Amino acid sequence: xxxxxxxxxxxxxxxxxxxxxxxxxxxxxxxxxxxxxxxxxxxxxxxxxxxxxxxxxxxxxxxxxxxxxxxxxxxxxxxxxxxxxxxxxxxxxxxxxxxxxxxxxxxxxxxxxxxxxxxxxxxxxxxxxxxxxxxxxxxxxxxxxxxxxxxxxxxxxxxxxxxxxxxxxxxxxxxxxxxxxxxxxxxxxxxxxxxxxxxxxxxxxxxxxxxxxxxxxxxx
Numbered sequence: 098x099x100x101x102x103x104x105x106x107x108x109x110x111x112x113x114x115x116x117x118x119x120x121x122x123x124x125x126x127x128x129x130x131x132x133x134x135x136x137x138x139x140x141x142x143x144x145x146x147x148x149x150x151x152x153x154x155x156x157x158x159x160x161x162x163x164x165x166x167x168x169x170x171x172x173x174x175x176x177x178x179x180x181x182x183x184x185x186x187x188x189x190x191x192x193x194x195x196x197x198x199x200x201x202x203x204x205x206x207x208x209x210x211x212x213x214x215x216x217x218x219x220x221x222x223x224x225x226x227x228x229x230x231x232x233x234x235x236x237x238x239x240x241x242x243x244x245x246x247x248x249x250x251x252x253x254x255x256x257x258x259x260x261x262x263x264x265x266x267x268x269x270x271x272x273x274x275x276x277x278x279x280x281x282x283x284x285x286x287x288x289x290x291x292x293x294x295x296x297x298x299x300x301x302x303x304x305x306x307x308x309x310x311x312x313x314x315x316x317x
Contacts, residue, residue: 099126102164104155104183105174106132106141109197109223113174114141121147131164155182166190180204180220188214197223253309 101117103110117128128145131153132138142148155161155175165171165186170193173183177198187194188207191214200220211218221227233252240247258270286297297305 099124099170100129100168101126102129102131102168102171103174104131104153104164104171106130106134106138106150107174110174111141113172118142118145118148121145129164129168155179162186162190165192168192170195172196177201184218187218188216191216193217193219195219195222197221197227199226 101121103114103117106114114128114130117126120126121128127147127149128142129149129151130138130142131151132141133152133154135150135152138150138152142150151164153160153164161182165183171183171187173180173194173196175183177196178201180196180198181201181203184194184204184207186192188210193216196219198220204218204220207218221230229252233250237247237250258268262270283299285299286302288295
């Protein structure tokens with residue numbers, strides 16, 4: 098039986114946990130759900146026969162190494178700053194790691210060690226970043242395969258709000274920690290136009306808006 102370790106059972110992890118537990122019945126997986134709040138882990142497990150909810154403190158080195166060493170793959174759904182604790186152990190113990198967060202400088206610094214250990218540190222594989230990258234490349238590749246030349250590509254991903262529920266000043270809905278959205282916006286945005294990099298500073302980031310037509314019925 099393959100063992101999957103999910104660290105973190107918050108809201109962002111719920112859909113993933115449900116999916117893995119469902120797939121565990123077909124693939125013969127044991128899904129360990131580790132969270133500092135045992136009740137949260139047990140709630141996410143929902144008494145599934147292939148689940149193993151446990152109380153877990155990621156800052157406890159002995160507990161961390163024990164659980165990681167017993168797993169075939171590790172999924173970290175912790176706050177981004179905590180991934181590095183898990184990543185270092187995964188490299189040392191030769192276990193593959195998946196996260197949904199951007200690649201930090203600390204994680205990037207482990208690249209050579211991970212390669213030498215034969216370990217995959219797969220980051221940026223959530224919704225944004227992640228699915229947006231994959232869907233973008235699917236569209237770009239299809240355009241090129243059809244013999245067309247791509248001259249421009251823009252990707253938008255976020256909490257698009259139905260007009261009936263647009264009731265906050267940002268016209269935006271959060272499905273994760275709002276603080277993380279603010280933190281993500283504190284860096285300088287960059288994009289490419291005609292092979293030239295363009296930058297938008299934090300002070301201007303939320304001032305840059307544009308209108309677009311979504312369909313014949315909706316306009317933002």
